[in-house]
Amino acid sequence: MPNLRVQHVSLDVDDLDAALAFYCDGLGFSVAPRPEALGDGGAWLDIGAGIQAFLNDPAGNLLELNQATA
Secondary structure, three states: OOOOOOOOEEEEOOOHHHHHHHHHHHOOOEEOOOOHHHOOOOOEEEOOOEEEEEEEOOOOOEEEEEEEOO
């Protein structure tokens, strides 16, 4: 059987700033560069009806946080 790996986990949140504080300050995550597949730029992305941020945990796993703005 081939090795399987999760590319990233995506969570919808009501308050992106509060979620960032929880994951970064409380759990040791750090803001990650935007994945190459999404193009150039930083970790924040306006997705039309919302915004998202990408975080790395201490082991380097990627977490995507999404907040709807509508």
